[in-house]
Amino acid sequence: MGQQEISLTSPSKSFRLRSPSLNSLRLRRIFDMFDKNGDSMITVEEINQALNLLGLEAEFKDIESLIKSYIKPGNEGLAYEDFVALHESLGDAYFGVAEDVDEDTQNDDLWEAFKVFDEDGDGYISAKELQVVLGKLGLVEGNVLDNVERMIVSVDTNNDGLVDFNEFKEMMRNTIAPS
Template sequence: MVHMGQEEITLTSPSRSFRLRSPSLNSLRLRRIFDMFDKNGDCMITVEEISQALNLLGLEAEVAEVDSMIRSYIRPGNEGLTYDDFMALHESIGDTFFGFVEEEKGDESDLREAFKVFDEDGDGYISASELQVVLGKLGLVEGNVIDNVQKMIVSVDTNHDGRVDFTEFKDMMRTAIVRNS
């Protein structure tokens, strides 16, 4: 459960943005994500813009669900989230999701769902090409050059098979959580 304002919302999917090791890098990455969601460049992210981005990732977010989740973070008079609102929302969801993962070590279903977003062919591995597709859907420039994507894979590929399996993905996520704590 996430407590947002007066509402309680059950998260069925984990946050799609995990914390990076450095607060300054996390802030930069969060700003880039905000700018990517802000399709019309008005420095505000609407419910529709967030829903579109989630749908591009295959997460099929209904506008009403997204609206109920973020409504308490939108300031009165605004049509969407400002960057500061987006940061507050991200922190709230991130704290809830990552706290849940740490408390419930036996329950890996949320991590498996996140892994499935990247493992597009369902073979149990994230390849460089699959990672590149997801980064491209998100509009992140890191996905434009396959060499950059392959470096990302190598950085977490502990068994050196050229792809990321669920155990490596889980270790990477938990390492990112622990280093940020």
């Protein structure tokens, strides 16, 4: 998969989050994933590293200027509450309001997300592909193939051992809660 550069000055059609806000549990998981050293703060460096691991390169100074105003004085990075405020701000100001999104646009966004996992481009997410992405993100869930296979089985409605786009879309609809 080639490197893709993202711009933080204008929305990218392939990286907009137009679905309803993530529920607080999922947002907390994202925060914890970015907080590599476990100090309950996300630094600009940690966010930059996570974006790079996902193959989404951004200029450090752009990330820093975006995040800086959300870091409270005296803190090294974003506390969880600051991260939530940043998420809400980006959702409202940068990515647009979810209620204005038509189904075709949502499908386009989900297809872009699906392609991140479908590394070989065959239209299916295998356990091995999911394991690779989880590994890139540094998630321990991806360390054991059996765990990853169980994740696949939990959304594999046709029992073929793979996740196709429709199964992925249904999984996303069930895990993203309205704000």
